[in-house]
Structures are given as structure tokens and as C-alpha cells.
Amino acid sequence: MRIRxxxxxxSDGISDRRLSFIKKKVxxxxxxxxxxxxxxxxxxxxxxxxxxYPELLQEVYRKITDELVVVGVAYDRNAAFELIEQIISxxxxxxxxxxxxxFFEESR
Numbered sequence: 001m002r003i004r005x006x007x008x009x010x011s012d013g014i015s016d017r018r019l020s021f022i023k024k025k026v027x028x029x030x031x032x033x034x035x036x037x038x039x040x041x042x043x044x045x046x047x048x049x050x051x052x053y054p055e056l057l058q059e060v061y062r063k064i065t066d067e068l069v070v071v072g073v074a075y076d077r078n079a080a081f082e083l084i085e086q087i088i089s090x091x092x093x094x095x096x097x098x099x100x101x102x103f104f105e106e107s108r
Contacts, residue, residue, distance in 0.1 A: 001030045001056070001061050001062060001064040001065070001066065001067075002067045002068070003026055003037075003050060003056070003067075003068045003070060004044075004068070004069050004070065005023050005069075005070045005084050006040075006069055006070060006071045006104055008028075008071070009017065009070070009071065010038065010069055010071060010072040010086065010087060010106065011071065011072065011073045011074065011083070012073075012074040012075060012079035012080075012082070012083060013029070013074075014073060017088065019073065022035065022073060023059055026050055028054070029057060031054060033054070034052065034053070034054070034075075035039070035049050035052075035053050035074065035075050036050055036051065036052055036072060036073070036074045036075070036077055036080040036097075037050070037053055037056070037068075037070045037072070038050055038070065038071055038072030038074070038080055038083055038087070039051060039068050039070050039071065039085060039103065040068075040069045040071060040100070040101060040104060042064070042066055042068070047088070047098050047100050048071070048072075048084050048087065048088075048100060049096055050077065050080045050081070050084070052077075056068070061102070064069065069104070071087065071104055072084070087103075088100070090103075091103045106107075
């Protein structure tokens with residue numbers, strides 16, 4: 001699985017320098033990062049997904065050929081869900097639909 005960080009990346013107060021360090025460690029599949037990644041969903045259903053980074057290093061995830069697009073980084077699960085709330089409030093709700101994928105496509 002290839003992990004790509006979106007240019008519009010949300011974080012829970014992580015500095016740009018630290019984010020750069022995190023991106024390099026993720027690119028090298030370093031097992032020493034203890035953080036949560038907020039991603040666009042793999043399939044066509046869902047809005048956003050949260051993964052504990054070490055979980056993504058397991059063999060079952062390494063066999064996936066799809067690209068995982070990271071839109072948020074947080075140090076703990078609660079901060080990750082707060083970031084999701086922030087993203088959704090910025091995206092807005094259109095009826096019963098939350099256009100998260102479209103929001104991130106526009107900013108590419």
C-alpha cells in the first residue's frame with residue numbers, strides 16, 4: 001500500500017517541521033511512530049477513516065495495492081476525531097451528504 005499525504009493536511013497542532021519528519025518516517029515504514037492517520041476511505045462508501053499508524057504496517061495492509069490518502073494526523077484517537085469534526089464543519093453538509101472526497105479533490 002502506498003501512503004500519500006494530501007497537500008491540505010490537518011493536524012492537531014503539529015509543527016510543519018515535525019510533519020515533514022513524520023512524512024519521511026511513514027515513507028520508510030518506520031514502526032516507531034505512535035500516531036493516528038485520518039484518511040479518505042478505501043472504497044466508495046464512508047466519509048473518513050482513522051488508522052493507528054502501526055496497524056498499517058501489518059502484512060494485510062502491505063498487500064493492498066490502492067493508494068491511501070492521508071488528510072489528517074493526530075497524536076491520539078480523541079484528537080483524530082476532533083480533526084474529523086473540524087474537517088466536516090469546513091466541508092459542510094449538503095442535505096444528507098457530506099462531500100469530503102470532492103472537498104479534497106478541489107484542493108489538489
